[in-house]
Amino acid sequence: MAKHYDYLFKVLLIGDADVGKTSLLDKFAPTPASDQSPISTIGIDSKTRYLQVCGRRVKLQVWNTAGQHHTITSAFYKGTRGVFIIYNATSEKSFKNVKKWLDNVKNHSADSTVMMMLGNNCHLKDEKQVSWERGKQLADEKGVKFMEVSAKTGQNIEETLNILSKSMLEQESSVIATGQRTSTETQGSRCSVQ
Numbered sequence: 001m002a003k004h005y006d007y008l009f010k011v012l013l014i015g016d017a018d019v020g021k022t023s024l025l026d027k028f029a030p031t032p033a034s035d036q037s038p039i040s041t042i043g044i045d046s047k048t049r050y051l052q053v054c055g056r057r058v059k060l061q062v063w064n065t066a067g068q069h070h071t072i073t074s075a076f077y078k079g080t081r082g083v084f085i086i087y088n089a090t091s092e093k094s095f096k097n098v099k100k101w102l103d104n105v106k107n108h109s110a111d112s113t114v115m116m117m118l119g120n121n122c123h124l125k126d127e128k129q130v131s132w133e134r135g136k137q138l139a140d141e142k143g144v145k146f147m148e149v150s151a152k153t154g155q156n157i158e159e160t161l162n163i164l165s166k167s168m169l170e171q172e173s174s175v176i177a178t179g180q181r182t183s184t185e186t187q188g189s190r191c192s193v194q
């Protein structure tokens with residue numbers, strides 16, 4: 001039977017407990033509606049999402065982790081091509097911990113892994129403790145991509161998947177062509193939801 005995709009990428013969702021990883025996964029790869037709020041993740045679970053990027057059929061296998069574990073071991077990173085490092089924009093603490101998560105990814109994953117930092121809950125303007133500017137600044141410092149998102153409103157969800165997928169495709173071509181990493185130029189997008 002013919003394959004339904006040209007590229008298969010494994011992607012991980014990591015970050016502190018309660019930053020909204022499970023909620024974002026539900027937006028990335030919606031399944032039949034559930035009215036229930038997500039419960040704290042205990043182990044890991046995954047969902048699949050197909051999308052077209054640069055004329056290629058991409059299959060994303062998105063793995064969700066439990067924030068309580070604080071570290072993710074090398075076994076989880078095996079074969080991972082992209083990682084979303086998530087913080088909650090209404091929680092300073094979760095933003096501070098992003099550095100630890102970034103170190104965790106760098107220590108355990110392949111150099112070619114594409115990293116993207118996501119500031120969730122960007123629609124909660126009045127409760128925000130972390131501005132877009134601070135998020136973008138940290139992402140630039142660390143050489144990773146950045147986007148503010150909302151699992152609640154769906155803001156920037158599709159853009160985020162497209163940016164990561166495009167970058168993983170570029171990385172794939174560069175590894176095949178030269179065996180080297182492409183530029184780690186960062187990108188960012190403001191959340192325009194009021």
Ligand SMILES: Nc1nc2c(ncn2[C@@H]2O[C@H](COP(=O)(O)OP(=O)(O)OP(=O)(O)O)[C@@H](O)[C@H]2O)c(=O)[nH]1
Nearest residue numbers: 017018019020021022023038040041066067151152
């Ligand atoms: N208002 C609002 N609530 C959100 C958003 N994202 C997540 N939540 C809520 O925040 C709580 C935690 O979200 P989860 O998606 O379970 O967080 P998690 O990162 O998966 O947490 P762990 O599995 O414990 O690591 C849930 O009650 C969600 O309904 C968001 O964008 N806006």
Ligand SMILES: [Mg+2]
Nearest residue numbers: 021022040041
């Ligand atoms: Mg969860």
